[in-house]
Amino acid sequence: xxxxxxxxxxxxxxxxxxxxxxxxxxxxxxxxxxxxxxxxxxxxxxxxxxxxxxxxxxxxxxxxxxxxxxxxxxxxxxxxxxxxxxxxxxxxxxxxxxxxxxxxxxxxxxxxxxxxxxxxxxxxxxxxxxxxxxxxxxxxxxxxxxxxxxxxxxxxxxxxxxxxxxxxxxxxxxxxxxxxxxxxxxxxxxxxxxxxxxxxxxxxxxxxxxxxxxxxxxxxxxxxxxxxxxxxxxxxxxxxxxxxxxxxxxxxxxxxxxxxxxxxxxxxxxxxxxxxxxxxxxxxxxxxxxxxxxxxxxxxxxxxxxxxxxxxxxxxxxxxxxxxxxxxxxxxxxxxxxxxxxxxxxxxxxxxxxxxxxxx
Ligand code: ATP
Numbered sequence: 001x002x003x004x005x006x007x008x009x010x011x012x013x014x015x016x017x018x019x020x021x022x023x024x025x026x027x028x029x030x031x032x033x034x035x036x037x038x039x040x041x042x043x044x045x046x047x048x049x050x051x052x053x054x055x056x057x058x059x060x061x062x063x064x065x066x067x068x069x070x071x072x073x074x075x076x077x078x079x080x081x082x083x084x085x086x087x088x089x090x091x092x093x094x095x096x097x098x099x100x101x102x103x104x105x106x107x108x109x110x111x112x113x114x115x116x117x118x119x120x121x122x123x124x125x126x127x128x129x130x131x132x133x134x135x136x137x138x139x140x141x142x143x144x145x146x147x148x149x150x151x152x153x154x155x156x157x158x159x160x161x162x163x164x165x166x167x168x169x170x171x172x173x174x175x176x177x178x179x180x181x182x183x184x185x186x187x188x189x190x191x192x193x194x195x196x197x198x199x200x201x202x203x204x205x206x207x208x209x210x211x212x213x214x215x216x217x218x219x220x221x222x223x224x225x226x227x228x229x230x231x232x233x234x235x236x237x238x239x240x241x242x243x244x245x246x247x248x249x250x251x252x253x254x255x256x257x258x259x260x261x262x263x264x265x266x267x268x269x270x271x272x273x274x275x276x277x278x279x280x281x282x283x284x285x286x287x288x289x290x291x292x293x294x295x296x297x298x299x300x301x302x303x304x305x306x307x308x309x310x311x312x313x314x315x316x317x318x319x320x321x322x323x324x325x326x327x328x329x330x331x332x333x334x335x336x337x338x339x340x341x342x343x344x345x346x347x348x349x350x351x352x353x354x355x356x357x358x359x360x
Contacts, residue, residue: 001024001025001026001028001060001061001151001152001184002022002023002024002047002058002059002060002152002184002186003022003023003024003057003058003059003062004020004021004022004023004043004046004047004056004058005021005056005057005058005059006019006020006021006055006056006057007019007020007021007043007046007053007055007056007057007058008020008053008054008055008056009039009042009046009051009053009054010054015208016039016042016208017039017042017043017046017053017208017209018207018208018209019055019056019209020039020043020056020208020209020210021210022203022210022213024184024186025184026184027182027183027184028184028185028200028201029175029178029184029185029187029198029199029200030184030185030186030187030199030200030201030202030203031186031187031188031189031195031198031199031201031202031203032044032186032187032188032189032202032203032205033189033190033191033192033195033202033203033204033205033231034190034204034205034206034211034231035190035206035231036190038205038206038207038208039205039207039208040188040189040190040205041156041188043205044077044154044156044186044188046058047075047152047154047186048070048073048075048077048154049065049068049069049070049072049073049075050070052066053066060073060074060075060151060152061151074150074151074152075150075151075152075153075154076097076145076146076150076152076153076154077145077153077154077155077156078138078141078142078145078153078154078155078156078158079141079156079158080156080157080158080160080161081161082129082137082138082140082141083141084129084137084140084141084144085129086128086129086130087128088128088129089125089126089127089128090116090121090124090125090126090127090128090129090132090140091109091112091125091126093129093140093144094112094115094116094140094143094144094147095108095109095111095112095147096144097144097147097148098111098112098147098148101148103148111147111148112125112147113125115143115146115147116143118143118146118177118180118181119139119140119142119143119173119177120139120173121136121139121140121143124136124140133166134161134162134166135162135166135169135170138158138159138161138162138170139170139173141158142155142158142174142177146177146181146183149181149183150183151183151184152183152184152185152186153183153184153185153186154186154188155185155186155187155188156188157188157189157190158187159171159174159189159194160189160191167194171194171197171198174198175197175198187199192231192232192233195216196216196219196220196232196233197216199216200215201213201214201215201216202214202215202216202219204219204227204228204231204232206227206231211224211225211227211228211231212224212225212228219232220232220233220281221281221357222265222357223235223279223357223359224265224267224268224359225359225360226277226279226359226360228359229277229279229357229359233281234281234282234315234327234329235279235280235281235282236278236279236280236281236282236326236327237277237278237279238254238257238277238278238280238324238326239254239255239275239277240252240253240254240262240275240276240277240278240358241253241273241274241275241276242270242271242272242273242274242276242358243259243272244272245270245271245272248263249261249262249263249353250262250263250264250270250358252276252278252358254278254324255322255324256320256321256322256323256324257298257300257320257321257322257324260298260353260356261296261298261353261356262278262353262356262357262358263353263354263356263357263358264357264358264359265357268358268359268360270358270360274360275360276358276359276360277358277359277360278356278357278358279356279357279358279359280326280351280355280356280357281355282315282327282328282329283313283329284351284352284355285326285328285329285349285350285351285355286349286350286351287316287318287328287330287340287341287347287348287349288347288348289341289345289346289347289348290348291348291349291350294350294352296352296353296354297350297351297352297353298350298351298353298356299348299349299350300320300321300326300348300349300350301320301321301346301347301348302318302319302320302321302326302346302347302348302349303318303319303344303345303346303347304316304317304318304319304341304342304343304344304345304347305317305318305319305325305343306343307341307342307343309332311332312331312332313329313330313331313332314329314330314332314340315327315328315329316328316329316330316341316347318347318349320349326349328349
């Protein structure tokens, strides 16, 4: 539905976007995720028409929208700052784009009531913005952006002004709202947890380029490169060298740990002698004072170096031979017990071959 083709944007000598290509499907909840300054907002502004690309083309439903003004595009944007008119009631705020489009008053009333049901705030219809909480203001801003059914809704960090609890509640509401209205959402965030929770697919951006586009679970479990592995969730990254390539697994060597088996994505080509990194999620690591040997596992002795108690889990930093540090995570699910080990305890760790994922 939306095609971004070879889009670049420079500010003076600085390349904010470098030949970005993206295809977004109709009805998708699609997220642009990346660290501050990677070009997410710049790309969103180009889609909205607030800014022009130096190079490339943007197509909506197969037609170029590059030359259209923001008003001519069937695209609306929700900003972090809500941008509600303070002197207008909720009904007047939401009805504003409909009045601009000369829609008859009885129709406006019906459409406003209907979208207020969708955002679950029908009783706030006659309130003013300063009588609403942050979360309610953002829901009204979203309602205003959705009321005349755009083809595409752009959301630029819409939840970042809300506290953590409310943000989580709003995430669930956004997922449900998007399902209900069926409109394509393009969402910008630097919060990887939020992106994983909300999106059908995510484009991870780094320095003006796309690093990987995939479903959340694939991005998390099979990253294509070091940047994505490191940016999304907690991840151990161990420098390795490929020894040999088999049908199922690759044999690698890690300084201090010796040789072990690991796997990778079918699209990633690694050859003997290549440098790579073993990515290993902390929750995939078994940790105990004494482990039974299991087939298909790499197993090492270590010592607890540091630990972080996080309530539901404890993160243990384990020091292996030659000073290799590995982060492991254990659920604190045993009643009455908050941690299993103390700093300095001798432990063993192990992970399955298919938990160790290689990236170039
Ligand atoms: P954040 O999460 O902090 O909002 P972002 O990924 O949205 O970051 P952008 O706002 O797209 O980043 O900016 C990308 C880069 O382009 C930044 O380094 C920014 O300083 C630069 N930039 C953006 N707009 C302009 C401008 N009008 N003039 C000069 N540089 C700009």
